[in-house]
Amino acid sequence: MFDKLKKKVDDSVVGEKAEALVDKAGDVVATAAAKVPGHGAGHGVGREKFTDSGAKPGKKQVDKSGTPLLSVRDLKVHWPTDDGIVKSVDGVSFDLYEGQTLGIVGESGSGKSVTSTTIMGLNRGTNAQISGAIDFDGDDLLTIKEDRMRELRGRKMAMIFQDPLSALHPYYTVGAQIIEAYKVHHPKASKKEAREHTIDMLARVGIPSPQKRVDQYPHEFSGGMRQRAMTAMALVNDPKLLIADEPTTALDVTVQAQILDLMLDLQQEFKSAIIIITHDLGVVADVADDLLVMYAGRPVEKGDVYDTFATPQHPYTVGLLNSMPRLDEARREQLDPIPGNPPSLINLPRGCSFAPRCAFKHLVPGDRCDTEMPDLRHFGDQEARCFLTAEQKAEHMKPAQTRTIDGADAASTTGAAHTGSAGAADAHGATKVGD
Numbered sequence: 001m002f003d004k005l006k007k008k009v010d011d012s013v014v015g016e017k018a019e020a021l022v023d024k025a026g027d028v029v030a031t032a033a034a035k036v037p038g039h040g041a042g043h044g045v046g047r048e049k050f051t052d053s054g055a056k057p058g059k060k061q062v063d064k065s066g067t068p069l070l071s072v073r074d075l076k077v078h079w080p081t082d083d084g085i086v087k088s089v090d091g092v093s094f095d096l097y098e099g100q101t102l103g104i105v106g107e108s109g110s111g112k113s114v115t116s117t118t119i120m121g122l123n124r125g126t127n128a129q130i131s132g133a134i135d136f137d138g139d140d141l142l143t144i145k146e147d148r149m150r151e152l153r154g155r156k157m158a159m160i161f162q163d164p165l166s167a168l169h170p171y172y173t174v175g176a177q178i179i180e181a182y183k184v185h186h187p188k189a190s191k192k193e194a195r196e197h198t199i200d201m202l203a204r205v206g207i208p209s210p211q212k213r214v215d216q217y218p219h220e221f222s223g224g225m226r227q228r229a230m231t232a233m234a235l236v237n238d239p240k241l242l243i244a245d246e247p248t249t250a251l252d253v254t255v256q257a258q259i260l261d262l263m264l265d266l267q268q269e270f271k272s273a274i275i276i277i278t279h280d281l282g283v284v285a286d287v288a289d290d291l292l293v294m295y296a297g298r299p300v301e302k303g304d305v306y307d308t309f310a311t312p313q314h315p316y317t318v319g320l321l322n323s324m325p326r327l328d329e330a331r332r333e334q335l336d337p338i339p340g341n342p343p344s345l346i347n348l349p350r351g352c353s354f355a356p357r358c359a360f361k362h363l364v365p366g367d368r369c370d371t372e373m374p375d376l377r378h379f380g381d382q383e384a385r386c387f388l389t390a391e392q393k394a395e396h397m398k399p400a401q402t403r404t405i406d407g408a409d410a411a412s413t414t415g416a417a418h419t420g421s422a423g424a425a426d427a428h429g430a431t432k433v434g435d
């Protein structure tokens with residue numbers, strides 16, 4: 001059945017198909033990422049950030065003094081439908097600097113993927129109503145011509161998807177696709193150079209026998225190997241920005257850690273900026289410098305990962321943290337943190353989107369939570385979209401758990417939360433949240 005597919009694709013055919021491949025996949029793929037110093041492969045990626053003392057000594061220094069590489073301002077992506085306007089993204093703003101890793105978390109349907117596909121220009125030409133501004137390294141991504149967008153995609157910015165098959169074409173060898181992704185942006189490179197570079201990339205993402213694998217088809221790769229191949233394709237042009245949308249969800253823990261480690265390795269090498277979208281706060285604890293928590297199309301909390309884990313400023317974030325798996329529990333694929341569901345994006349509540357599920361809204365005088373939408377407000381270096389005062393949060397918003405995210409323990413899962421006692425937490429050097 002696969003004989004035809006296995007027929008080696010002639011170079012000229014590959015050349016001819018270049019546009020098609022780029023249309024279907026190449027544009028969308030490609031990466032650049034890397035490892036923070038000292039992060040061993042296989043586990044414990046990025047864990048030096050959290051220590052027994054609660055300090056952040058291993059924390060990577062991100063220089064935020066200059067112009068951000070990526071600046072997203074009041075991004076809105078609305079889809080008119082027969083039932084009304086779906087406000088998938090409704091006012092997202094953030095900056096991302098060279099070498100910085102931003103984690104975006106939130107339940108399904110909170111607008112994470114639409115935010116990232118809009119940055120990549122993949123919602124152009126659809127019926128999406130897009131407004132706001134996205135500045136990327138001197139280009140305004142919402143207004144540049146499609147030709148320029150295509151130039152940037154795959155070369156300067158790239159995306160890794162949850163499902164590698166969405167980026168790898170089944171009819172072409174893995175090598176042919178990576179070679180093509182490279183050649184499109186390096187037209188002067190010879191076929192031999194492109195092939196050698198591709199084999200090198202396959203080796204770097206940990207694919208054994210890359211000389212042989214380069215000529216194999218996606219179906220001959222296991223799921224983990226396909227994910228690596230897609231990562232190689234994403235990284236082949238050393239892009240400045242990598243967006244990884246739930247890149248590890250379908251992978252087992254070991255492969256997941258290796259892929260994350262690889263991304264951080266490449267980040268170190270190329271100073272790339274990374275956006276990692278995930279359901280899994282443990283992954284965020286592993287690799288991200290900063291965290292953006294999305295709820296119903298809007299950021300509800302922003303801040304340094306360490307600070308956010310230690311002192312979350314929004315009730316939703318508290319719920320997410322409380323839902324993190326314990327070390328002694330089987331790993332959970334999805335978070336289901338808080339009773340109830342997110343609101344319909346067509347009929348968002350008039351007030352705070354989280355009000356129908358919020359256990360703290362009685363603390364806010366009157367019916368303000370139900371009638372007025374809170375803006376993002378600063379609480380020290382952190383920001384949260386909530387009317388509660390800092391004092392109210394300190395007194396009442398106590399997660400049921402203390403948090404352990406240190407090098408030793410968290411490495412056995414991906415950043416675990418304990419519901420145990422303060423004593424147990426202390427034993428692991430936990431940052432205790434609440435009382």
Ligand SMILES: Nc1ncnc2c1ncn2[C@@H]1O[C@H](COP(=O)(O)OP(=O)(O)O)[C@@H](O)[C@H]1O
Nearest residue numbers: 079086088107108109110111112113114115345
């Ligand atoms: N083309 C579209 N038309 C209408 N609604 C859409 C479209 N694409 C996404 N949505 C909706 O936007 C919301 C956010 O989607 P998404 O960004 O994929 O969420 P997630 O946070 O899970 O990645 C979802 O409710 C989804 O159904």
Ligand code: SF4
Nearest residue numbers: 352355358369386387
């Ligand atoms: S504004 Fe009110 S309803 Fe919204 S999160 Fe804060 S306390 Fe809860």
Ligand SMILES: [Mg+2]
Nearest residue numbers: 112113114245
């Ligand atoms: Mg998504």
